[in-house]
Each structure stands twice: as structure tokens, then as C-alpha cells.
Amino acid sequence: MTDYYLGADLGGTKTHIMISDQSGNVIGFGESGTGNHEMVGYEGMCENLTSAAHQAFTSAGIKPVNISGSGFGVAGFDWPNQKKPVMGVINTLDLGGRLELVNDTVLGILAGSLRGWGIAVVSGTGCNCWGWDKTRSRIGRVTGGGAVFGENAGASELLFRATSILAKAWTTAGPPTTLTDVFCRRFGVATPEALLQGLLCGEFKMHPSDALLVFETAKKGDPVTIDLIRWVGRELGEMACAVIRQLKFEDSDFDLVQIGSMFDGSPLIMEEMKLVILQSAPHAHFIRLQEHPVIGAVLLGMEAAHYCAGPDVRKLLTESSPIRRPFR
Known part of the structure; x- marks a missing residue:
């Protein structure tokens, strides 16, 4: 009899389910x-999970009852009091077998490190960092709360900081920057005053994709923008x-997996991040995640069912995945 395993990656931009x-x-x-309840609520999370699950099955x-083990990585699952409502959504699938639930950042460790333990750092729309020790008896983590909790390393936080830089350049509290002209063109205005008015009064809104404009400006040599990107790396x-x-x-000698599109924006991010980390942990081994995190979710589902997946299983998961590589 064939056993089947399900992996689910409920992220900030999409929900992936793989069987x-x-x-x-x-x-x-x-x-x-999106599978993040903080963005769409638990009802929206349920709708997207149901849709992806229907496609997968x-x-x-x-049928769901045929599943032997499931692994779920959920963005926005950061605190114990969130487990009950998150599981309430997952249980609507009526899955068979055992189930393991983690924050979606942890999937990067499983997908990116052959050791199955270590640390994963996410820098995409937002940012996060989680880790497991070798025995998985200890977890390390940050809050996942973004700028409010002083975690300033995703596209959203980059643009929040960029907005502050634009304002300071206009008031002369900070140095001038070509970012001003870049964002004036982005929003179709002629003056910095019109730009700041639009941002402050809600006429304009930064989108995470606008981080690309920051990276492009840095590549052209704007020193203020270069410092901004280096700041993200240090964060x-x-x-x-x-x-x-x-x-x-x-x-310790451990793997540190990097996940998210921000790492592709500028090599300065990785450069600064490494400088900071290697001062504290000189034996850290850096891995840029190439596989999609949902593969880590399937491996987590296999673990939940006490099935030991060897290298051949991991290799076939990657080769038979319908998702285009590499992951970014």
C-alpha cells in the first residue's frame, strides 16, 4: 500500500500545497x-487553503483521508495563542494521519539544509528568523513583528526607512539623495513637496515591489541609498x-539558510549580513535557498508520520516538483 504525504506553505503572498x-x-x-491570517483574516486564509487543497487532491x-502525514508552515503563526485558530482552519481539510505545524520560516531549514537543523533568515515582503538546535529540542526565534518590534529587514521596512530618508532630504535634516527624483517619477509628481504630501495624505502608497527602485538607485552609486541597503543587511x-x-x-558549525527576494536585490545585503554574523559565529555556513519551501513542508509531513526520508526522496521531490526553479 502506498503512503502519501502533504506539505503546505502558507506564505505572505501565496499558498502552496504539494502531495x-x-x-x-x-x-x-x-x-x-496569501495564507497569512494577519493579511486576509482567518476566513481568507481558509478560502485560499481550501482552493489550493482542492487543486492538489x-x-x-x-482523498484527504489517504494522507499519512502532513507538514504545515504558516506565515503569521508566531505565538502559542494563534495555534488554536490556525488549527481550526487546517482541520477543515479533514486530513488523515499525523500533522506538524510550524512557522513558515522553519520550512527553509528543512528545504535548504541537509542537516535538518540550523537557522533560516527570511527577507522578502517582511522579515523573520527562526532556528532549531541539532536535537530540535530548542527553538530560537525573533518576534516576527516587523518594524513595530525593531525587526527592520524586509521590503516593507526598507521602504518605510526610505520614506523617512525622503522626508529628511527635503527638510535638510538629512543628506540629499537621488531617491527623491526616482520616487517623484514613480508617482508622477514634479516636486518633493508633492511627493511627500501624497505619501503623508494617503494619495500614494509604497508597494513592496518599489524596493526594486531602491536597489536600482544604489547600483547607480547614490551613497544614501547604498547606506540604506547596507543597513538592511546589518539588521x-x-x-x-x-x-x-x-x-x-x-x-558551532551550522547552516544558515537565506530565503526571500531581498537577497537578490543587492549583494550588499549579504555582504553586510555576513560581516555581522561571522563576528559572533565564525563557523556559520551560508546557504541561499534554491528549492521552494513547500518541499520542506512535505519533508515535515513525512517526519510527522515517522517516515525517514533519505537523500533519494529529497532528490525526487525536487526533480518532480511542478514549480519552476530556482526559488526566489
């Missing part, structure tokens, strides 16, 4: 919108160092 057999052959896949040709490094201290990894 495989015990050999790692992917037989079903579904994709839908339809393509797999099996990521400090987040990782916090988790390193929690797990007492200072003298």
Missing part, C-alpha cells in the same frame, strides 16, 4: 493566494545573531 508518495514523487499540487487523484545580521545566542551556536 507526494513515499518515494518523493510529487503527484499533486495546488496554488492560491484533484490532480493527485486521492538581518543582528536578527540572526539573536537566534544564534539563544541556541548557543557561537562556536
Whole structure:
């Protein structure tokens, strides 16, 4: 009898569900919108999960009860009091077998590190950092609360800081920057005053994709923007160092997996992050995640069912995945 495993990655921009057999052959896949309840509420989370699951089970040709083990990585699952409502949504799928639930950042460790433990750092729309020790008996983490909690290393936080820089350049509290002209063109205004008025009064709104404009400006040599990007790298490094201290990894050889599109924006981010981390943990091994995190979710589902997936299973999961590589 064939065993089947389900992995679900409910992220800030999309929901991925993948179903495989015990050999790692992917037989079903579904994709839908954001799975983060903080963005769409639990009702929206449920709708997107249901849609992706329907696609996955339809393509797999099996039923939820046929699943032996499931792994779920959920963005916005940061605190114990969120487990009950999150599980309430997941339980609507009526899955068979055992289930494991983690924050979606943890999936990066499983997908990116052959060791199955270490630290994952996310820098995409937002930012996060979680880690497991070698025995997985200890967890290290930051709050996942973004700028409100001093975690300033995603596109949203980058643009928040960029807005402050634009304002200070206009008031002369800070140095001039070509970012001003870049964002004036972005919003179709002629003056910095009109730009700031639009941003302050809600006429204009920064989108995470506007981070690309910041990266392009830095590539052209604007010193203020270069400093801004280096600042993001240092912020990521400090987040990782916090988790390193929690797990007492200072003298350990461990994998640190980087996840998210911000790492592709500028090599300065990685450069600054490494400088900070290696001062605290000189034996850290840096891995840029190439696989989609949902593969880590399938591996987590296999673990939940006490199935030991070897290298051949991982290899086939990657090769049979319907999602285009590399992951960014």
C-alpha cells in the first residue's frame, strides 16, 4: 500500500500545497493566494487553503483521508495563542494521519539544509528568523513583528526607512539623495513637496515591489541609498545573531539558510549580513535557498508520520516538483 504525504506553505503572498508518495514523487499540487491570517483574516486564509487543497487532491487523484502525514508552515503563526485558530482552519481539510505545524520560516531549514537543523533568515515582503538546535529540542526565534518590534529587514521596512530618508532630504535634516527624483517619477509628481504630501495624505502608497527602485538607485552609486541597503543587511545580521545566542551556536558549525527576494536585490545585503554574523559565529555556513519551501513542508509531513526520508526522496521531490526553479 502506498503512503502519501502533504506539505503546505502558507506564505505572505501565496499558498502552496504539494502531495507526494513515499518515494518523493510529487503527484499533486495546488496554488492560491496569501495564507497569512494577519493579511486576509482567518476566513481568507481558509478560502485560499481550501482552493489550493482542492487543486492538489484533484490532480493527485486521492482523498484527504489517504494522507499519512502532513507538514504545515504558516506565515503569521508566531505565538502559542494563534495555534488554536490556525488549527481550526487546517482541520477543515479533514486530513488523515499525523500533522506538524510550524512557522513558515522553519520550512527553509528543512528545504535548504541537509542537516535538518540550523537557522533560516527570511527577507522578502517582511522579515523573520527562526532556528532549531541539532536535537530540535530548542527553538530560537525573533518576534516576527516587523518594524513595530525593531525587526527592520524586509521590503516593507526598507521602504518605510526610505520614506523617512525622503522626508529628511527635503527638510535638510538629512543628506540629499537621488531617491527623491526616482520616487517623484514613480508617482508622477514634479516636486518633493508633492511627493511627500501624497505619501503623508494617503494619495500614494509604497508597494513592496518599489524596493526594486531602491536597489536600482544604489547600483547607480547614490551613497544614501547604498547606506540604506547596507543597513538592511546589518539588521538581518543582528536578527540572526539573536537566534544564534539563544541556541548557543557561537562556536558551532551550522547552516544558515537565506530565503526571500531581498537577497537578490543587492549583494550588499549579504555582504553586510555576513560581516555581522561571522563576528559572533565564525563557523556559520551560508546557504541561499534554491528549492521552494513547500518541499520542506512535505519533508515535515513525512517526519510527522515517522517516515525517514533519505537523500533519494529529497532528490525526487525536487526533480518532480511542478514549480519552476530556482526559488526566489
